[in-house]
Amino acid sequence: MSEVIYLDYNATTPCDPSVLEIMLPYFNRQFGNAASKSHVYGWTAEEAVEGARAKTASLINARPDEIIFTSGATESINLAIRGVVEKSLVRQPHIITYATEHKAVLDVYALLATKGISVTILPVNTDGSIHLSALEAAITPDTVLIAAMYANNETGYILPVKEIGAIAHKYNVLFFCDATQAIGKIPVDVATEQIDLLSISAHKFYGPKGVGALYIRKKMPKIIISALQVGGGHERNLRSGTLNVPGIAGMGAAADLCKQKLEANGKQLAALRNQLWTGVAAIEGVRLNGTLTNCLPNVLNVCFDFTGGDNMLQRLSKNIAASSGSACSSVTMQASHVLKAMGLSEPAALASIRFSLGAPTTKEEVTKAISYIQTAATGCRK
């Protein structure tokens, strides 16, 4: 496996060794329940949780009491969107999002639509950009929520989050931002960007899997949402269930690490991603999906014309771990909904690959990857 060059860091990242070290004691020696208020085992666990809450909050310029721990971004997204809609006093709430959102958002919207909630899914331009005027025009007196992601998981495209936040607040609409891919890669600031609710997932920034957070604004405006699960009343009654102390401690450590290294990592990733693009662009019949100017520093999404389906990925899989946005449904491949929303044809979307780089990626790996990609493209077109 170590022979295979990993270029799928948007799917998940390895736990940083320092993060793992911080987590380990909470599995056995310090195994207390953070809700046990009457002894030192519980106090130690609570201290770890509260430390992690402060570090996670600091990464996005929030207050610690605005962070609710969850099992990951999917749960945070469900809690945010469904929690807002359920709490809304509007008789028939209307919610808005974009066609390029992650399935975790789009599927929640689809579910709510079946329950009579009015849903608007706005289109995007060919590079993934949006028209803010169209967003403003879509808002109605019944609109309660706009959901827009910070950066796209497939193309890396960064949306104008600050402007979306300003529009939402101009009309007293709440703004939920799925920042799962942006966190740890670029600066995120919930205060200046007027974000009301925001999802985070630790495994995307060198933390453990199965732990995440939802930021919920406490002031101007104070956001009140409904819980999706009830029970012991943990996390301010919003997410009942014994806390995953090792995971949460790991997320806090990963957040701290990312904050310290954000700028340096971003520059290094952009340089490597540009090296990859320079090499790949020299191959015949290659097109960039999206743009590199308004993009996460680690992502490159490329269409290899006439390579057919997942042929390229299959050929590459011996040497490179990358991914397409495509999903397998029983026997057929489905083209990425993100690329199709950007206007790509079904065959072009199927012939596209996302390469996503991470902190461990080296120049040598990129050089080797370019050569593997060249060979695979030639092989596919024979």
Ligand SMILES: Cc1ncc(COP(=O)(O)O)c(C=O)c1O
């Ligand atoms: C943009 C985006 N949102 C949400 C998710 C879901 O995250 P999790 O795995 O933490 O549920 C992902 C994961 O790929 C993602 O990329």
